Amino acid sequence: MDAAAHRSSAETIDQFxxxxxxxxxxxxxxxxxxxxxxxxxxxxxxYLDFFPGWGCNILGHCPPRxxxxxxxxxxxxxxxxxxxxxxxxGTFAQALSERAFGGQCFFCNSGAExxxxxxxxxxxxxxxxxxxxxITAEGGFHGRTYAALSATAQPKYHAGFExxxxxxxxVPYNDLDAVxxxxxxxTAAVMVEPIQGEGGVNIPxxxxxxxxxxxxxxxxxxLILDEVQTGLGRTGKWFAYQxxxxxxxxxxxxxxxxxxxxxxxxxxxxxIAAVFKPGMHASTFGGNPIACRAGxxxxxxxxxxxxxxxxxxxxERFRSQFxxxxxxxxxxxxxxxxxxxxxxxxxxxxxxDVVAQCLERRLLVNATHGHVIRxxxxxNIGDEQIDEGCAILxxxxxxxxx
Ligand SMILES: *Cc1c(COP(=O)(O)O)cnc(C)c1O
Numbered sequence: 001m002d003a004a005a006h007r008s009s010a011e012t013i014d015q016f017x018x019x020x021x022x023x024x025x026x027x028x029x030x031x032x033x034x035x036x037x038x039x040x041x042x043x044x045x046x047y048l049d050f051f052p053g054w055g056c057n058i059l060g061h062c063p064p065r066x067x068x069x070x071x072x073x074x075x076x077x078x079x080x081x082x083x084x085x086x087x088x089x090g091t092f093a094q095a096l097s098e099r100a101f102g103g104q105c106f107f108c109n110s111g112a113e114x115x116x117x118x119x120x121x122x123x124x125x126x127x128x129x130x131x132x133x134x135i136t137a138e139g140g141f142h143g144r145t146y147a148a149l150s151a152t153a154q155p156k157y158h159a160g161f162e163x164x165x166x167x168x169x170x171v172p173y174n175d176l177d178a179v180x181x182x183x184x185x186x187t188a189a190v191m192v193e194p195i196q197g198e199g200g201v202n203i204p205x206x207x208x209x210x211x212x213x214x215x216x217x218x219x220x221x222x223l224i225l226d227e228v229q230t231g232l233g234r235t236g237k238w239f240a241y242q243x244x245x246x247x248x249x250x251x252x253x254x255x256x257x258x259x260x261x262x263x264x265x266x267x268x269x270x271x272i273a274a275v276f277k278p279g280m281h282a283s284t285f286g287g288n289p290i291a292c293r294a295g296x297x298x299x300x301x302x303x304x305x306x307x308x309x310x311x312x313x314x315x316e317r318f319r320s321q322f323x324x325x326x327x328x329x330x331x332x333x334x335x336x337x338x339x340x341x342x343x344x345x346x347x348x349x350x351x352x353d354v355v356a357q358c359l360e361r362r363l364l365v366n367a368t369h370g371h372v373i374r375x376x377x378x379x380n381i382g383d384e385q386i387d388e389g390c391a392i393l394x395x396x397x398x399x400x401x402x
Pocket of ligand 1: 111
């Protein structure tokens, strides 16, 4: 595509200044096109994307099967409400259920909505026995709507928005004793991310999720896993809990769920899902045919191209690149945390400067939790792309003075 077909980034930035609420910090670049792990701006510059779509584009930009499915669907039915049956929604629900503990699906459009649904379902399920409380983990992230925000145990996201939804108790992550102490006979559910994403790519010890499963079962609480970021292949399995021999009662997924098209899902074990009766919860756009066709195409792509295995190999390539970097710059690299295509490089310095330097070198990475470089690369990124980007990152880090 010709760069001249687009107006300049500066013109778009001006327009945002006048008409778009400035609740995001944005880089001064307007992106216009993407293909795999490459993305182009309005000026025609090409960037290597180690963070495509904030983790939503798990197959990279514009994966061909997803593009084809959406193109076909949009000429057949764009939207019909959930007062009708739709083939694509049923088939996508079956595909997910067969890959995750036989759960039944409620579809929505985002991670926060999926978590709202999970919280509401757990409350309704616990209603008769007086269980309404939730235990969530410090450093967790569950979204910006009110219940999801109340579940998010990070004061910086609460400031100014109080009062929050009552009933949430926060405990340290990766600490089973703290959960055991906080559980009581009014606890509806324990809700955590299997790996904390926004909180800095925090991978818990191997006993944490199995321990939570056991505690919840013994004490009569539900286990809700927020797999909004870890779900649909991110950790080298369809869902991160499958790295352990457990299953949750309720699971939420969004970001990568539909190959980059907006979609969210809450899945629940059938006996729990059964308490949601017609009229108790709803989403107008949830489970629409476009999102479901996109999701099915994403599942098909991951399966046919063996991308779960590929994702594990990608993670190991990043790990070995970063191990070499740690050997060279031990004073800069505090920790390397990798599971599949979820990669954290914990630095001893502020990561936002590193992100800005990488952007100048046309490498897109993310900083989270102050000092962690977070990468959520596509499952199908090439080895040469990994090496090229890691070389840029290493070069940038070599310039950092400690
Ligand atoms: C991104 C994220 C959310 C929120 O998803 P939205 O689609 O932005 O509402 C919730 N939980 C986790 C773990 C996330 O990473």
